[in-house]
Amino acid sequence: xxYSFITVEGNIGAGKTTLTNLLAQHYNARTVLxxxxxxxxxxxxxxxxxxxxxxxxxxxMAERYKQLKEMIHTKELFQSLTISDYLFTKCLLFAKVTxxxxxxxxxxxxxxxxxxxxPFPEILIYLHAPVSKLQANxxxxxxxxxxxxxxxxxxxxxxxxxxxxxxxxxxxIFIDASNADFVNNPKHLDVVLNALEKxxxxxxxxxxxx
Numbered sequence: 001x002x003y004s005f006i007t008v009e010g011n012i013g014a015g016k017t018t019l020t021n022l023l024a025q026h027y028n029a030r031t032v033l034x035x036x037x038x039x040x041x042x043x044x045x046x047x048x049x050x051x052x053x054x055x056x057x058x059x060x061m062a063e064r065y066k067q068l069k070e071m072i073h074t075k076e077l078f079q080s081l082t083i084s085d086y087l088f089t090k091c092l093l094f095a096k097v098t099x100x101x102x103x104x105x106x107x108x109x110x111x112x113x114x115x116x117x118x119p120f121p122e123i124l125i126y127l128h129a130p131v132s133k134l135q136a137n138x139x140x141x142x143x144x145x146x147x148x149x150x151x152x153x154x155x156x157x158x159x160x161x162x163x164x165x166x167x168x169x170x171x172x173i174f175i176d177a178s179n180a181d182f183v184n185n186p187k188h189l190d191v192v193l194n195a196l197e198k199x200x201x202x203x204x205x206x207x208x209x210x
Contacts, residue, residue: 001027003122003196006083009090010127010177011158012149013137019127019182020085022189032071032084035063043145045098053098057107061091061114068118088118093164097156123200124170125192127177128162131155165204172204180209 006029008020017033024031036042041056064086071082092115095107129137131154138146165172173195182189188209195207 007121013134014127016085029081
């Protein structure tokens, strides 16, 4: 494995954590996983986005920063590869969708101060699925506070993610996850593993699943 830090990203319900854990098993890698359940504002946010958007995003940024800083300072003796199921920049991307302009400007100042202290992954795996697939996955995993997420919110996040990746020319394995089943279909996981073995220099590289 030529990489030491890989990130799996995608919209809500895209299957980020599932793929991260499968890749970590395959490569005997350390994982850094989003701890969304610890955010005391999250369920309140889905009930009233306008009131709770700023505290929910601020809490997520603080927790992600803490996790990634610990990753830097804690070197695993037998695990040279780390795989995370989130990009730190997602803080800014979600905030751009959820916060009003003045609050977003303040949030961005805080983000800019701390983001420079954190490592950026050498390659990004982005799972892209239609909103109908995301909603089906959200229903299937049955987290109570997620059951009424509007399609429009998911569309906005999807657009914000893809625009960011393309505008910054991030080295990305872009997976069409419309029919993804990484757990039960080994061929789907093989597509990702084979892509990681290729010599990707820059830009976005698109893959479909069989």
